[in-house]
Amino acid sequence: MMKKTLRTFFYTLMLSLVISNSYAIDAGFEYQIIKPPVPTSTTEQVEVVEMFWYGCPHCFQFEPRLKKWLKSKPENVKFIRIPAVFRPSWQLHAQVYYTMEALKLIDKLHQPFFDAIHKKRLRLNTRKSIKNFFAENGVNNAIFEKTFDSFIVKSKVQQAVRLSRAYGISGVPSMIVNGKFRTDAKTSSINDARGPSHANMMKVTDTLIKQESAKLTAKKK
Numbered sequence: 001m002m003k004k005t006l007r008t009f010f011y012t013l014m015l016s017l018v019i020s021n022s023y024a025i026d027a028g029f030e031y032q033i034i035k036p037p038v039p040t041s042t043t044e045q046v047e048v049v050e051m052f053w054y055g056c057p058h059c060f061q062f063e064p065r066l067k068k069w070l071k072s073k074p075e076n077v078k079f080i081r082i083p084a085v086f087r088p089s090w091q092l093h094a095q096v097y098y099t100m101e102a103l104k105l106i107d108k109l110h111q112p113f114f115d116a117i118h119k120k121r122l123r124l125n126t127r128k129s130i131k132n133f134f135a136e137n138g139v140n141n142a143i144f145e146k147t148f149d150s151f152i153v154k155s156k157v158q159q160a161v162r163l164s165r166a167y168g169i170s171g172v173p174s175m176i177v178n179g180k181f182r183t184d185a186k187t188s189s190i191n192d193a194r195g196p197s198h199a200n201m202m203k204v205t206d207t208l209i210k211q212e213s214a215k216l217t218a219k220k221k
Contacts, residue, residue: 029190030204031183038166038179045078046212048205049176051169053084054093055125058185059173060118062198063111066173069202076213081106084172085161089125096130098156099148109137175201177208 027033040047050066052059070079083094100109116122116133124130127148134144147153167176174184185196188204 025204025207030188031181034182040179042078045076046209047078047178049080049082051082051084051172051174053172056172060114062173065198082160084164094157094160098153102147175205178212181208
C-alpha cells in the first residue's frame with residue numbers, strides 16, 4: 001500500500017513538473033481529446049502520427065518544419081505518417097505513399113512528389129500520371145503496377161480511411177499523440193491573435209509528448 005502511495009505521489013509530482021515547464025495548453029482549446037482513444041502501435045514509446053495529404057499546400061509548407069523536428073525528436077517517440085483520406089479521390093495519393101513505403105522509397109520520393117505537385121504544378125491525380133512519376137524516378141512500370149495494386153498497399157489504404165475517421169480529424173496537417181490527443185494549426189493557435197500556426201501545433205505536440213512520456217516513466221517504476 002505504501003509503495004503504491006509513493007508511486008502515485010511521484011507520478012503526480014513528475015507530471016506537474018512537466019506541465020509547469022511546458023507550453024500552457026488546455027483540452028478542448030489547443031488540442032482535442034480523441035474519444036474513444038485509438039489503439040497505438042506501441043506501448044513502450046509515445047506514438048506521434050502526422051495526418052497529411054499530398055495535395056494540401058499547408059502540408060507542403062509544414063514539411064520542412066516537420067523534417068527539422070524529426071532530427072531532434074525525443075528518442076522515446078515513434079513517428080508515423082498516415083495519408084488522410086477524407087474522400088475517395090484522396091485514396092489515390094494514399095496508394096502513392098504506401099507504394100513508396102513498400103518499395104522502401106519514402107526517403108527518396110516523398111519530398112519530390114510534394115514538389116512535383118506544389119512547385120512544378122503537375123496534376124498527379126491519375127494513375128497514368130503517377131506511374132509516369134515513378135518511372136521518371138527509376139521505378140520499373142511492371143514493379144509499380146504490381147506494388148500499387150498489391151494487397152498490402154490496398155490494406156494500408158483502407159486502414160488509413162478508418163484512422164482518418166477514428167482520429168476525428170477535420171483538416172490536414174494534423175498531429176495525433178498516443179492515439180489520445182489531436183491538434184492542428186488552427187486548434188493550437190486559438191489563443192494566438194496572429195492566427196493558425198504550425199509552430200504552435202508543434203509546441204502543443206511537444207507538450208503532449210512530455211506529458212505522455214512522464215506517464216510511461218511512472219508506469220515503469
